[in-house]
Amino acid sequence: MFDAMNLSQTIAAIATPPGVGGIGVIRISGSLSSSILKSIFQPAHSSLFDIWPPQAYKLIRGKIVDPQTSAVKDDVLAVFMPGPGTYTGEDVVEIQGHGGPVVLGAVLETVLSQGARLAEPGEFTRRAFLNGRMDLSQAEAVVDLIHARTSQAAKTAATHVGGGLKNQVKGILESIMECRAHVEAALDFSEDAGDGETESILAKLDQGVIPPLRELAEAAELGKAYMEGLKAAIVGRPNVGKSSLMNALAGQERSIVTETPGATRDVVREPVLIRGLHFTLSDTAGMRTSSDAVEMIGIQRAKDAMGESDLIILVVEAGSDLSPEDQELLRQAERSCNRVLMVYNKLDLHPGFNPSPLGDYTPVAVSAKTGQGLEGLRQAMEKALRQGRELDAAPGIIPNLRQKGALEDALQSAAHARDRILEEAWELAAFDMEEAQKSLEQILGIGVSPDILDRIFSYFCIGK
CATH class of the missing domain: 3.30.1360.120 (Probable tRNA modification gtpase trme; domain 1)
Structure with a gap:
C-alpha cells in the first residue's frame, strides 16, 4: 500500500x-x-x-x-x-x-x-x-490517453484529462446538494413544507440530476468500446466465405481460404481498425453437425466466441433465402449477443442480388472476393455499436467501469430520493440524497479509500 x-x-x-x-x-x-x-x-x-x-x-x-x-x-x-x-x-x-x-x-x-x-x-x-x-477522473484519463488505441479513444481521454467529465459531474453535484439542502430544510420544518417546495425539488431532480446521470451511465458502454475495443465473431455454415470476409476486413491474408468445407478448425483472431473503432475479429469454424472429433472442438470454440463477443456477424451465401440451418444459427446468435449483423457474401457469384429486410434486420450484401459492399458493412458495424447514439468525444463518454458503477449508484439513490419526496418521507429522502452525493464524489476522488487509489494507480507506468 x-x-x-x-x-x-x-x-x-x-x-x-x-x-x-x-x-x-x-x-x-x-x-x-x-x-x-x-x-x-x-x-x-x-x-x-x-x-x-x-x-x-x-x-x-x-x-x-x-x-x-x-x-x-x-x-x-x-x-x-x-x-x-x-x-x-x-x-x-x-x-x-x-x-x-x-x-x-x-x-x-x-x-x-x-x-x-x-x-x-x-x-x-x-x-x-x-x-x-x-481530480481522480482526470488522473484516470491520463492512463487511458497513454493506452488509447484509436484517434477517437485519444480524443475522448484528452477531453477527460481537460476536465470534461469533472465539470459534468460537478454540475450534477451542485444540483444534488441544492436538492439535499431543500430536503433537509423540509425535514426540519416539515409543517411548513408545502406543495410548492415539493414541486421545486422534484423539478430539480427531473431536470438537473436524473436525466444527466442516466445519460452518462448509458454512455459508459460506448466509452468501453472506444478504450478497450470490441470483439466481433464471424460465424456461419461452412463455405459461406467467413475466412475470405475476415481477410478482406483485415486487409491481409490472415485466415486460410480453400474450397474444402471445414478448413477452419480453430478461432483465428485479428485486430483491425474500422471507422475509428478497434475491433478484434474472430474467424470461426463452420457451424454444422459433424462426427469429426477435431471439427467438433472447433465448432464448440466458435460457440464460445459467440458468447464472448460484443458483435456477431452472421454470414450466409447470397442468392437465396435463409436455410433452416441459417435460421437456427441466427437464433443462437441472438441468444449469445444483443448485436447481430446479417451479411450475405459471394455477391460476385450472384450479381444483382438484393436481400430483403428480415424482421428487425437489414442485411448487408458483400463480395469478400471483389470488395463490393465492404464499406457498407463497415458502416453497419459502426451503426450496430452506436445503437442510435452519436459517437463523438463528448465528456459524456465514460471509459471506466469504476465511474460507471458510481454513476449507476448515484442514479439509483436519486430515483429513490424522488420516490421518498413524493411520499413526504423527508428523512429517508435526505439519506438517499446524501448517498447520491457520496457516489458522485467518488468519481472526483473525494473520500476514496487508499486501497482504491492503489488499484487505480497500479495501472500506470513508473515514469507517469
Whole structure:
C-alpha cells in the first residue's frame, strides 16, 4: 500500500518507454529536485551556476557528472520547473539525454544517489491528484490517453484529462446538494413544507440530476468500446466465405481460404481498425453437425466466441433465402449477443442480388472476393455499436467501469430520493440524497479509500 508519508520524499524515474530511442527523459519531483540537479549537472556555461535555481522552464545544455567520481554520464538538456504550477504541484526537474537503456540507467542511478528514491507506478500522477492539480477522473484519463488505441479513444481521454467529465459531474453535484439542502430544510420544518417546495425539488431532480446521470451511465458502454475495443465473431455454415470476409476486413491474408468445407478448425483472431473503432475479429469454424472429433472442438470454440463477443456477424451465401440451418444459427446468435449483423457474401457469384429486410434486420450484401459492399458493412458495424447514439468525444463518454458503477449508484439513490419526496418521507429522502452525493464524489476522488487509489494507480507506468 502507498505510504502517504512518502510524499515528503523526492522521487525520480525514467519517463520514456523502455528500449532504444533518440531521446530519453528522467523526471524528478519533490523538494530536493533543484539541489539534486545542482549536485550532478555541469552547465555548458559555468556562469549559469551564479544564480540557482536556474531560470524556470528554460532548457540548459550540460553534462551529468557523478559527484563522487567526476565521471561523465551523459550530455543532456535539463529544465527546472518550480511548483506549485507543475504537473505534480511540486518542484520538478526533467533531464533529456540519449535514449539508450544503459545511459539512462546510469543517469537515473546518479540522481538516486543524491537523495531521490525510485518512483512507484503512477506516483507522479498520484501526487498531482493528492496535491490538487487534477481530480481522480482526470488522473484516470491520463492512463487511458497513454493506452488509447484509436484517434477517437485519444480524443475522448484528452477531453477527460481537460476536465470534461469533472465539470459534468460537478454540475450534477451542485444540483444534488441544492436538492439535499431543500430536503433537509423540509425535514426540519416539515409543517411548513408545502406543495410548492415539493414541486421545486422534484423539478430539480427531473431536470438537473436524473436525466444527466442516466445519460452518462448509458454512455459508459460506448466509452468501453472506444478504450478497450470490441470483439466481433464471424460465424456461419461452412463455405459461406467467413475466412475470405475476415481477410478482406483485415486487409491481409490472415485466415486460410480453400474450397474444402471445414478448413477452419480453430478461432483465428485479428485486430483491425474500422471507422475509428478497434475491433478484434474472430474467424470461426463452420457451424454444422459433424462426427469429426477435431471439427467438433472447433465448432464448440466458435460457440464460445459467440458468447464472448460484443458483435456477431452472421454470414450466409447470397442468392437465396435463409436455410433452416441459417435460421437456427441466427437464433443462437441472438441468444449469445444483443448485436447481430446479417451479411450475405459471394455477391460476385450472384450479381444483382438484393436481400430483403428480415424482421428487425437489414442485411448487408458483400463480395469478400471483389470488395463490393465492404464499406457498407463497415458502416453497419459502426451503426450496430452506436445503437442510435452519436459517437463523438463528448465528456459524456465514460471509459471506466469504476465511474460507471458510481454513476449507476448515484442514479439509483436519486430515483429513490424522488420516490421518498413524493411520499413526504423527508428523512429517508435526505439519506438517499446524501448517498447520491457520496457516489458522485467518488468519481472526483473525494473520500476514496487508499486501497482504491492503489488499484487505480497500479495501472500506470513508473515514469507517469
